Amino acid sequence: MMSCQAWPEPVVRVQSLAESGLSSIPSRYIRPHSQRPSNTTSLAPHKPSQADYDHDHGHNHDHDHDHINIPVVDFEHLFSEDYILREEVFRRVDEACQEWGFFQVVNHGVSHELMKSARELWREFFNQPLEVKEEYANSPTTYEGYGSRLGVHKGATLDWSDYFFLHYMPPSLRNQAKWPTFPPSLRKVIAEYSEGVVKLGGRVLNVMSTNLGLKEDFLLNAFGGESELGACLRVNFYPKCPQPDLTLGLSPHSDPGGMTILLPDDFVSGLQVRKGDEWITVKPVPNAFIINIGDQIQVLSNAIYKSVEHRVIVNSNQDRVSLAMFYNPRSDLLIEPAKELVTKEKPALYSPMTYDEYRLYIRLNGPCGKAQVESLASQT
Numbered sequence: 001m002m003s004c005q006a007w008p009e010p011v012v013r014v015q016s017l018a019e020s021g022l023s024s025i026p027s028r029y030i031r032p033h034s035q036r037p038s039n040t041t042s043l044a045p046h047k048p049s050q051a052d053y054d055h056d057h058g059h060n061h062d063h064d065h066d067h068i069n070i071p072v073v074d075f076e077h078l079f080s081e082d083y084i085l086r087e088e089v090f091r092r093v094d095e096a097c098q099e100w101g102f103f104q105v106v107n108h109g110v111s112h113e114l115m116k117s118a119r120e121l122w123r124e125f126f127n128q129p130l131e132v133k134e135e136y137a138n139s140p141t142t143y144e145g146y147g148s149r150l151g152v153h154k155g156a157t158l159d160w161s162d163y164f165f166l167h168y169m170p171p172s173l174r175n176q177a178k179w180p181t182f183p184p185s186l187r188k189v190i191a192e193y194s195e196g197v198v199k200l201g202g203r204v205l206n207v208m209s210t211n212l213g214l215k216e217d218f219l220l221n222a223f224g225g226e227s228e229l230g231a232c233l234r235v236n237f238y239p240k241c242p243q244p245d246l247t248l249g250l251s252p253h254s255d256p257g258g259m260t261i262l263l264p265d266d267f268v269s270g271l272q273v274r275k276g277d278e279w280i281t282v283k284p285v286p287n288a289f290i291i292n293i294g295d296q297i298q299v300l301s302n303a304i305y306k307s308v309e310h311r312v313i314v315n316s317n318q319d320r321v322s323l324a325m326f327y328n329p330r331s332d333l334l335i336e337p338a339k340e341l342v343t344k345e346k347p348a349l350y351s352p353m354t355y356d357e358y359r360l361y362i363r364l365n366g367p368c369g370k371a372q373v374e375s376l377a378s379q380t
């Protein structure tokens with residue numbers, strides 16, 4: 001197994017770059033024309049028409065999609081005695097999983113106060129002096145700690161963001177000594193927040209399992225069960241960028257794990273989800289979580305549910321903070337399509353693989369759209 005002890009070149013903190021007040025971004029962050037935000041709002045080849053030159057040459061062509069948003073599901077009636085109301089929640093989750101691979105959830109049971117304080121405390125962490133944060137500098141061996149890149153290829157194009165990555169589950173990987181000591185209440189809030197979000201994740205997995213026609217605890221068990229599943233938190237910090245049209249905060253990728261529960265910034269949007277040939281900008285609903293399917297659920301469901309590509313754009317006015325909780329299989333379990341979903345007509349599309357093995361790809365190559373999960377599907 002290939003492993004990497006260190007970054008291939010000195011790491012530059014994007015926040016420090018941004019705060020140095022530069023007016024143009026270094027070439028390392030500049031993407032080729034075809035991958036820039038405004039040129040890829042529509043992924044279909046763009047045929048210029050006279051109207052483009054008359055009205056909006058050089059601008060985004062997403063005005064037709066301003067009204068589109070990912071589905072919002074209300075969990076209020078998830079445990080209702082009323083069968084009809086409960087069924088409606090399940091149906092909406094299923095529809096969102098099939099059509100978008102993404103949805104927002106409200107009335108999810110996690111305290112709004114806790115969500116707000118988690119986000120605010122992390123903002124304070126990133127706003128400390130660089131030397132303090134450098135004490136938590138990470139390496140590509142485990143990625144735990146303060147980081148600024150994903151992937152270890154020398155000379156790769158870099159994303160306009162920094163992050164902090166930590167393990168919450170399984171308990172054997174939870175090491176509070178690696179969590180920030182400042183602000184003083186951060187560790188306690190991380191633990192409370194993670195507990196609430198992981199609990200929510202368990203409920204969502206039950207809904208998805210049932211919708212797939214499996215026993216309600218199928219996915220949770222496939223992940224190793226409540227006490228052994230993997231859960232890690234990646235806090236993303238997207239600094240203001242003087243040339244947001246030339247770069248991305250996070251390159252297009254699907255999440256390699258099972259499912260992601262994202263707390264977006266309360267004021268600044270930036271997440272874009274791929275829908276067919278378009279990038280749709282998510283408009284966060286106040287106090288909602290954004291949930292999406294990762295590659296491992298695509299494998300377990302034999303591609304009935306698919307992970308969906310997403311990316312993050314940046315802007316020149318405001319920093320953006322998001323908290324992504326990755327809900328993953330315990331890393332040494334073999335993940336393969338559920339036997340119940342494999343038939344003569346629909347044979348298994350993927351061979352068994354552990355998550356340890358699976359995530360090496362993104363850890364070495366960085367975000368690459370859906371290249372990995374697509375390359376693994378058997379040609380049938």
Ligand code: OGA
Binds near residue numbers: 264311312324
């Ligand atoms: C991620 C991710 C989106 C965001 O961390 O994998 O997709 O809005 N984050 O920060």
Ligand code: NI
Binds near residue numbers: 254
């Ligand atoms: Ni993601």
